[in-house]
Amino acid sequence: MALQLVHVNIKARNDSALGRFWADVLGWGMSSEGPGVTNLEPKGFVWPDPAAFYIDFVTVPDPETVKYRARLDLATTSEAHHAELVARLKELGATPADVGQGDVAWTALTDPEGNLFGVLEPQEIYKDTGQIARVAVACSDPRAMARFWDEAIDWTLHEVTDERAVFRSPLGVGPYLEFVRTPDAQIVWNRVHLDVLPHTGGDQAAEVARLEGLGARFADVGQGDVSWKVMADPEGNEFCVLGRG
Template sequence: MNPVGGEAEPELSGVAVNLRRMNTRLVNLVIDAARPRVLADFWAALLGWRVAVEEPDEVDVRAPETDGWDLDLVFVPVPEPKEVKNRIHLDLSSETLAHQAELVSRALELGGSRVDVGQGDVPWVVLADPEGNEFCVLEPRDRYAGTGAVASIVVDAHDPERMAAFWARLTGRSVGARDEGGLVGLSAPAGRGPWLEFLRNDDVKRVKNRVHLDVAPPAGADHMAVVSEVVATGAAPADLGGPDLPWRVLMDPEGNEFCVLTPR
């Protein structure tokens, strides 16, 4: 990847929208799981984090403050088995080639596996966790030197520019990288922590995503007014959660589910 720096906003492929930032932020990366505690233990051990919350409807893994990751990694129970490659995955960072090899070895010892998603001969390693969720262990890259354990949250996208513009509004992030391979990256607001990247992929979305993002407005905000503004930005109702849940489930411009949580 050969990013070109800068803070310019992405164009929206001819779609005219107001790119004013919203006052929402990323708060969770949520992973559906048959065995939430098993997956939480795998990821906590692999990343050097800890299980911070265990309840019947979720298990949360939390990074130390020194890492830079300021979201919770949340595992929720679902009955459906994994059917297709996830449209959202994590890329893990490494400091040296020896460190990369160590991470791969640790993942395999913890119950992960090597997978082939058509990557060919590449310097990164594609693995899956114990329930088949794909992730990559990257070779050392300058762009990810200050991210912490997770280099990036990667989202498959038909139109990376449009998706980056939408999510920049929701997260307060700015475009910090583009490359000729069809990737647009949003850098972390504080300059440390994972990138949010949109990678060109023509695969058609077939089922509900097993990995999704949660955003939340700040304490004191009008939740339904925020939801309405998000919809006006280009989201659509997903009709997955039922009317009695305190959060609202929406879909981004390419149909990826995400939740707008209550103010916090």
């Protein structure tokens, strides 16, 4: 049984401060399941409603500053909206970024802790996603990522080419998940990663074994004794398999 993609997990120096920035950006609700963890959810939804997408911020001792492979990209509906959103984000504490992106259809910014994210120019594909247009993950081989993730999660594969693989919730709502070919994609400890959850009645151990059969491996990021299993896909992108309990 394929897993449900439930949220993006972002490591932080200060989970509540970074969570507040993103709550203000998105207009989402903000809560905490415990010390060092801030949870963001779109208003009107309760985790893990499959019709919604969520973000968790977790404080860690030393969230490294590296070139991250995953980022959030925000949607805009017009050129005026794009300009207004970029200006508002700067007022909230975002900073323009130059990551060698060249001439692209998005504006690169970093949040107050240095996490890269983008503000996309208006595109038809993202007109109904809500504030978050996509989670973009750099990779070397989108076709290989498509093969793995198409089996790993229950999201629908909409497109696969040599340049990108595009997934979306089977309900046709929320952001897209895109694996984008990036020649210099490096395998580093990811500050931003995906969290997946077995469906009701599913078994974490069985899902972990299934993922191993698909080419995933266990990963040690210093997590210690925790209830979730940290794994990495065939290109080294860490993700967590949560348990229902």
